[in-house]
Amino acid sequence: MKSTVYITRKLPDEIINKLSQYFHVRMWKEENIPVPREILLKEIENIEGLICLLTDKIDEEVIRKAKQLKIISNLAVGYNNIDVQAAAKKEIIVTNTPGVLTETTADLTFALLMAAARRLVNASDSVRNGEWGAWSLMQHTGQDIFGATLGIIGLGRIGEALVKRANGFDMNVLYYNRTRKLEKEQELGIHYSELKDLLQQSDYVCLMLPYSPDVHHLIGKEELSLMKQSAILINTARGGIVDEEALYEALRNGDIWAAGLDVFEQEPIPMDHPLLSLSNVVTLPHIGSASVKTRMRMAHLAADNVVKVLYGGDAPITPVYQCVKV
Ligand code: GLV
Numbered sequence: 001m002k003s004t005v006y007i008t009r010k011l012p013d014e015i016i017n018k019l020s021q022y023f024h025v026r027m028w029k030e031e032n033i034p035v036p037r038e039i040l041l042k043e044i045e046n047i048e049g050l051i052c053l054l055t056d057k058i059d060e061e062v063i064r065k066a067k068q069l070k071i072i073s074n075l076a077v078g079y080n081n082i083d084v085q086a087a088a089k090k091e092i093i094v095t096n097t098p099g100v101l102t103e104t105t106a107d108l109t110f111a112l113l114m115a116a117a118r119r120l121v122n123a124s125d126s127v128r129n130g131e132w133g134a135w136s137l138m139q140h141t142g143q144d145i146f147g148a149t150l151g152i153i154g155l156g157r158i159g160e161a162l163v164k165r166a167n168g169f170d171m172n173v174l175y176y177n178r179t180r181k182l183e184k185e186q187e188l189g190i191h192y193s194e195l196k197d198l199l200q201q202s203d204y205v206c207l208m209l210p211y212s213p214d215v216h217h218l219i220g221k222e223e224l225s226l227m228k229q230s231a232i233l234i235n236t237a238r239g240g241i242v243d244e245e246a247l248y249e250a251l252r253n254g255d256i257w258a259a260g261l262d263v264f265e266q267e268p269i270p271m272d273h274p275l276l277s278l279s280n281v282v283t284l285p286h287i288g289s290a291s292v293k294t295r296m297r298m299a300h301l302a303a304d305n306v307v308k309v310l311y312g313g314d315a316p317i318t319p320v321y322q323c324v325k326v
Contacts, residue, residue, distance in 0.1 A: 002022070002023055002024050003022075003023050003024070003047075003048035003049060003070075003310045003311075004023060004024040004025075004026060004046065004047045004048055004049070005019055005023040005024070005025050005026070005047060005048065005049035005050070005051065005306055005310070006026045006027070006028075006043045006044070006047045006049070006050050006051070007019075007025065007026070007027040007028065007051045007052075008027075008028050008034070008035045008040065008050070008051065008052045008053055008056045009027075009028055009030070009031065009034070009035070009053050010027060010028070010029050010030060010031045011027070011051075011299055012296070012299065014296070015299045015300065015303050018300070018303055018307075019303050019306065019307070022307055022310070022311040023048075023049065023306075023310065023311070026043065026047070034053075034055050034056060035056065037057075040056065040062060041061070041062060041065055044062055044063075044065045044066045044069065045065050045066065045067055046067065046068065047066075047068070047069060048068055048069060048070050048071070048310055049069070049070065049071050049073065049306045049309070049310050050069060050071070050072045050073065051073045051075060051302050051303065051306060052072065052073070052074055052075065052081075052082075053074075053075050053076065054074065054075075054076040054078060054079075054081050055081070055267070056081060057081055058072055058074075058081060058082040058083065058087075059083045059086070060083050060086040063083060063086040063087055063090060063092065064086070066090065066092065069090070069092050070092060070093060070309060070310060071092065071093045071094075071095065071305065071306055071309045071310060071316065072087055072092055072093070072094045072095070073095045073302045073303075073305045073306050073316075074094065074095065074096045074097070074302070074320075075097060075298055075299060075302040076096060076097060076289075076298070077096050077097055077098045077101055077105075077289075078096070078210055078211060078237075078238060079094065079096045079320050080210065080211040080212065080238060080240075082094055082320075084320060093309055093316055093319060094319070094320040095302070095305040095309075095316045095317070095318050095319050095320060096318060096320050097297075097298040097301045097302055097318065098157065098318055099157065099318070100294060100297035100298055100301055101158075101288070101289035101294050101297070101298055102157045102158050102161050103161055103294075104288070104289050104290075104291045104293075104294040105158045105161075105236060105288040105289050106158050106161035106162045106164070106165060107165070107291075108236060108262065108284075108287060108288045108289075108290070109158070109162055109206060109208070109234060109236045109262075109288065110162060110165040110166075112234055112236060112260035112261075112262060112282060112284065113145070113204055113206065113232065113234050113260060114145060115260060115282045116232050116234065116258045116259060116260035116280075116281075116282045117142050117143045117144075117145050117204070117232055117258070118142040118143075118145075119140050119141075119142045119258075120282075121282050122140065122279055123140040126140070143203065143230060143232065143257065143258075145169050145171070145204075146169050146170055146171075147169075147170050147171065147172075148169075148171055148172070148203035148204060149171065149172045149173075149174060149201055149202050149203045149204070150162075150166045150171045150172070150173050150174070150202060150203070150204045150206065151173075151174045151175070151176070151193065151198040151199065151201065151202030151204065151205045151206070152173065152174070152175040152176070152190075152206050152208055153175075153176050153177075153195070153198065153205065153206065153207050153208060153209055153218075154176075154177060154207065154208040154209025154210070154237065155175045155177040155181055155184060155190075155208070156208065156209070156210070158208050158236075159175065159177075159206075159208035159209075160184065160188065162206060162208060163175075163188045163190055164188075167188070167189065171204075172191075173188070173189070173190040173191070174190065174191050174192075174193040174197075174198045174201060174202060175190050175191070175192060175193065175198075176192070176193055176194065176195045176198045177192075177209075180192050195223075196226060199223055199226040199227050200226050200227070200228075202227070202228075202231060203228065203230065203231055203232070204231065204232050204234060205219075205227065205231060205232070205233050205234065206234045206235075206236075207219065207233075207234065207235045207236070207237045207241050207242070208236070208237055209237055209241065210237065210238070211237065211238035211240050211241055215240075215241050216240050216241070217240070217241070217242065217243040217246075218241050218242075219233065219241060219242045219243065219246075219247070220242075220243040220246045221243065221246040221249070221250075224246055224247065224250040224255060224256055225250070225255060227250075227255070227256045228256070228257075229254060229255065229256065229257060230257045231256050231257055232256070232257055232258045232259065232260065233247070233256060233258075233259045233260070234259070234260045234261075235259070235260070235261050235262065235263055236262040236263060236288045237263060238263050239261075239263040239264040239265040239266070239267065240265055242261075242265075244264070244265050244273075244275060245274075247259060247275070248274045248275050248278070251275075251278050251280055251281060252278060257280065258280040258281065258282070259275075259280070259281045259282070260281075260282045260284075261275070261281060261282070261283050261284070262284040262285075262286055262287060262288050263286055263288075264283075264286075267285075267286055268285065269283065301317065301318060304317055305317050305318060305319075
């Protein structure tokens with residue numbers, strides 16, 4: 001008997017064809033609209049496998065409805081959208097897609113840093129809006145990247161990949177992490193710093209840590225007040241790590257110089273959000289891993305985890321939580 005797998009968003013045919021060899025595949029067929037909650041709550045009842053996105057809240061209520069679910073495969077590296085404890089209680093495996101998106105996300109993080117530092121969006125807009133005018137000495141002047149100090153909060157895979165980019169720009173790299181990584185300090189030529197010191201010394205602060213309730217609003221009014229007035233905050237992790245109200249105030253008052261944000265507390269960000277009124281913020285729609293190759297690699301990995309577990313009866317490739325003994 002074939003198992004049934006539900007996918008919460010339209011995925012490319014290549015992925016559907018792969019899964020269809022092994023399973024009955026059901027899918028929410030919209031590309032730009034998340035699956036409505038009531039449909040998810042209904043679908044979850046009679047499926048063995050779920051492939052979901054970071055925008056799907058797979059909480060206790062959803063998990064409680066599942067009668068035969070064996071695997072929740074998240075098509076993202078972050079899995080704060082899933083109640084892993086609730087899944088564990090029902091012995092449901094949870095997987096994510098680490099590794100395959102590391103370099104692409106580090107690329108985007110550095111691109112966002114450069115865009116915010118050199119005011120690329122404002123400068124580009126000025127050309128299109130006919131505001132170029134005469135060349136003038138201080139027009140569109142930004143901050144130097146080469147030789148500046150980069151503070152990385154959270155030295156995981158993506159943080160480490162970011163260091164390689166920073167090293168190419170001769171940056172002095174500080175990092176703060178729950179556990180100090182002495183061997184990485186040697187290998188990458190970086191320095192450990194307590195959070196307060198990192199905030200005070202860095203020209204760029206990049207948030208590269210996973211979201212959990214422990215780090216909710218890790219960067220708030222007090223932390224922003226420690227940063228240099230010329231400093232730039234970059235967030236490609238999760239919106240909830242930053243107190244957006246405090247960030248808005250800090251940017252508006254010139255307490256920090258600029259921000260580059262790929263993630264927000266609410267996504268999509270509401271159009272009347274105060275951050276969108278500021279010209280010293282570069283905003284992106286959560287595209288850290290968005291290269292064609294990487295998004296396909298992520299989708300394949302999410303599918304392969306399901307095939308391994310449901311068809312092969314094997315251990316998943318990239319478990320977040322694994323309850324079955326193999
Ligand atoms: C993207 O934010 C991811 O977690 O993969």
